[in-house]
Amino acid sequence: MPTGPAGSGVVDGAVPSPTDRTVSGLRDDTRHITRRTTTGTRPRMVKRCTTRVRRVKHTSTSGTGRRKRTRTWYTDDSYKDCKKVQQGTMRYTRVVRRARWCVELDNVGGNSTEDDVWYEVESDVYRKATQLKEGAKLSFTPLRKGC
Template identity: 45%
Template structure:
């Protein structure tokens, strides 16, 4: 008796949950500037094969034919030409060193009184370099920005 309506309600609930999860774009936040943190990128030296372009040339014999005339006066002529082809591909030739990035550079801001809620203190937000510099240079402790990732922390490496 209640099977179809309950299934429909469950499907609607699942759809609304999915839509809420998809709308996870960070919204602008404001609050009192607490702490700023810049985490530099962490890299190591690594090696990889150095790839160079290598080409090989090949020659092949290609046959051609041409027909002229019609009926009993038809004549077919055959001839051959040599065509050169070049095949290029990359092959390893030694090694090269490069900087491998283990973790990216991050700029973070910790806020108190987030969005006017006095109980919401010490919340970290990852921000762009531009927003970080703007918050760093702000004359007032009250700041507003759009975070890259809300409350994801900015500690550790």
Template identity: 50%
Template sequence: MFGRRLLVTALTAVIVGGLGGCSGGRGDDSAPDRPSASVGGAPAPAPAPETVTGLRDETRHLAERTTRATRPRTVRRCTTGTRRVRHTSRSGSGIHRTTRTWYTTEHERDCRRVRSGTETYTEVLRPERWCVRLDDVDGDREKDDVWYRVTRADYDTALAADDHARLEFVPQGRQDAGC
């Protein structure tokens, strides 16, 4: 009975796997054709990051915001001790069986982390951010004043560029992401 159940389960898994491989991974017909997993045995290439183009409007640098905080300090504390261990050895058989017993002292060490006061550390409330605001985002004149988080290098490029100069970069965060 168990063998038959295992056989049915394995057969079901093979059928579901085969149907899943044939589906191509698309749920609707309106999506463009893309390779589903691999081409010629090689893994599918990662999608290229989406670049954003627009006219430079404004730049903003948000400095890192930190505060001093305290937390419990833990230290490793070890205790040593000894314990007496009983050993036995048996030999012979029947009425000639003898048991020899002896004791040894074994040393043991027990280490634990325990609280010992507090320590202060620097807690980051807001990480450092570089932001650029664009007009005419991706050529759409209706999309103005959209903020993007960018890398430091892209920020420096935008800072050095003239007002309303065309910029192209890969945003680090979604638009209007905390800028």
């Protein structure tokens, strides 16, 4: 059952296509929030193997009835017993905050009351916006509203 205006094609639960999400307005400002990282440590796990020997019992039977004989002998079978054990620590880089590129628009959708609206965008859209003068027309598909 349609929930939008008649003939709009909007259906309950439908995800709008990227063309429906395109916004346009006048470029106001741009903001790049850099990625922040920190160094962390975690245990360094290594595989440690030891060679072990297992005693294996063999039997062989010959004859039948009262003359049946069973011969038994043993051999040593060696195998590797491996376990992961901690050997010191290792350092790694952990991302605390991901990088974000933001653009602020005025007159969003031609509405003069919708000013100073921030959108998070992809880096190439941000680069394009920085090359435009303030007040220039700009339209793009944002990743999300706000920044």
